[in-house]
Amino acid sequence: MQVTYWLEHAWLGAHVEPGVALEVRDGRITAVRTGAGGPPPGAVVLRGLTVPGLANAHSHAFHRALRGTVQVGSGTFWTWREVMYQVASRLSPDTYFTLARAVYAEMALAGITAVGEFHYVHHAPGGAPYSDPNAMGEALIAAAAEAGIRITLLDTAYLSSAIRNKHSGEPPNPHQLRFSDGTADAWAQRADALKDGEQVRIGAAIHSVRAVPAEQLSTVASWASARNAPLHVHLSEQTAENDACLAAHGVTPTRLLADHGVLGPRTTGVHNTHLTDDDIALLGGTATGTCMCPTTERDLADGIGPAPALQAAGSPLSLGSDSHAVIDLFEEARAMELDERLRSRTRGHWTAAALLRAATADGHAALGWPDAGRLEQGALADFTTLTLESVRTAGPVPGLGAETAVFAACAADVRDVVVGGRRIVRDGSHATVPDAGPALAEAVAALR
Incomplete structure (x- = not known):
């Protein structure tokens, strides 16, 4: 036609x-x-x-149900997380489809034509698999199809609740049991059944160095490499993550990922907020991308990541609405510049054209759609x-x-x-x- x-x-x-x-x-x-x-x-x-078309490079569709609710009182990232767990506990394939269909329609109405869904609610409450182990992921794919937008399903390995020591993590807490496949090998076996489509790309994600023990990071990275698929990871979003990683491994999360083969041009670090100069050089030198989510980062009081330094070092920038405090990629784009103006007290870190490229071509590339x-x-x-x-x-x-x-x-x-x-x-x-x-x-x- x-x-x-x-x-x-x-x-x-x-x-x-x-x-x-x-x-x-x-x-x-x-x-x-x-x-x-x-x-x-x-x-x-x-x-x-x-x-x-705009690319929303980082989404947790079910977080849309938190809008307004988590604005009561002050709280912290960690109290916000408890509310998030309560919403996650009520999800089923049917309710997730219904919610995601409407969320993706909201994205379409905001000009978003592709979404990167960082998906980790895999199983039933308590951790038992559904009869179709990918029922939740397939519900998201179907929801995007009905809303008419492209989706990169970033199927996420989430195996532990915290770093225990150099070799292992703490077991998932009761809320997290439905996120976990037990091991990275089991995660890979389940993810193998997910297939690309005309408007679908299957990618991988490491939730964080907290949630995937160091010795299993390479399994996820190898799975993505074998499929030439995008690989995303929450990176240094919280200082507590950095502190725990340094205590257990003697290195930053960025260095730990580099040592296990995670970084590279198909990989995108999400947030990249609390980085050392060496971290920035590692990310830029490997052409690992950076996805900034300013409306969520400011909502959770996480901090302002060093986006200008990252881009100057060679890390391509993309944008996401993450927890969907708002769904507006124009707001994410200008927030990146305006937040940096507040921090530096200078203007003009990016041209408007560069910010729009982050929201369009560079975002699509981060999601495995280089021709969009x-x-x-x-x-x-x-x-x-x-x-x-x-x-x-x-x-x-x-x-x-x-x-x-x-x-x-x-x-x-x-x-x-x-x-x-x-x-x-x-x-x-x-x-x-x-x-x-x-x-x-x-x-x-x-x-x-």
């Missing part, structure tokens, strides 16, 4: 062009025609500013259109489309979203989940 989309304004990676025609066939862009003037006959007209996130011939036909007539985006300066998107727009300004050439959001409404708001309310209520 061939369709032509006419874009009133399009950000083509370096600049904004008016009147761009994209020809799409079989889910890919086959031609980009600039200077097209008015819409050609039969074209689908997208008014506003069109950018490549760009409006160019041969790329996947995934793109997002923002209105230029809202109270936030009205009156843009000609040519400053990236600046308008990153520093003025928000998720509510998304009007149209196309994934694989198919329009899944039309004029601000989702094509297959028109009741995303009520659906989210009902799904969240069932888990509280």
Whole structure:
């Protein structure tokens, strides 16, 4: 099937062009025609500013049920985690599908065309496997398909509750039993049954050096390497993780991962908050990526990671909404710059174009979709259109489309979203989940 989309304004990676025609066939862009003037006959007209589809490189879909609840009182990361465990304990394949379908629809409405789902709720409460050991993961894949977005299921090894010593971890606590496969070998055997699809990539994740004993890290890394699959890991999110790793192993978590073959260009460290200079050099020198999640990091008071130093060292940056305190990749992009301004008291650490690339092309690459996130011939036909007539985006300066998107727009300004050439959001409404708001309310209520 061939369709032509006419874009009133399009950000083509370096600049904004008016009147761009994209020809799409079989889910890919086959031609980009600039200077097209008015819409050609039969074209689908997208008014506003069109950018490549956004990639949410780090998601825990069930955390969406925590929004608002964990804002009562003050608390810490660790008290937040106890509330998270309570929600996780109520999940089943059916309830997870219902919740994730609505969460992924919320993402689509925010312009997100691909999600990296860091998935560790594998089994039934108590740890017994479902009759289909991948029932929970398959529920997430099905939910993304119904919402119309791509998913990279980052199936996560989560085997222990804490570092015990150099050779082993503490057993999972009762809440964590359903996360664990017991060993990395058992995790790999279960994950083997998950398959890629047209809009699905299967990747791997190490929850953290706390949750995977050092001697089993290489098993997960080898599994991902054999499949050329993305590999993600929560890294130095909390100072307590660093302290425990140093006490048991005499090295930082980053060095421990390097020593066990985890780092490399297919690997992304999530958060990368509390790093030494040597850690930064290791991550950059191995081209290991960094996924920053500013709205979650500030919500949990985790700290501000050294993103400028990481990028300067050679670590590509991507963005995620993580716990979904908000789902808005434009907010994540500007927060990375604005948080750094507060810390350094200087402006201009990234251009708007660089921030938008982190939210698009670099995010897709981190999720195993290197042919997405760009409006160019041969790329996947995934793109997002923002209105230029809202109270936030009205009156843009000609040519400053990236600046308008990153520093003025928000998720509510998304009007149209196309994934694989198919329009899944039309004029601000989702094509297959028109009741995303009520659906989210009902799904969240069932888990509280």
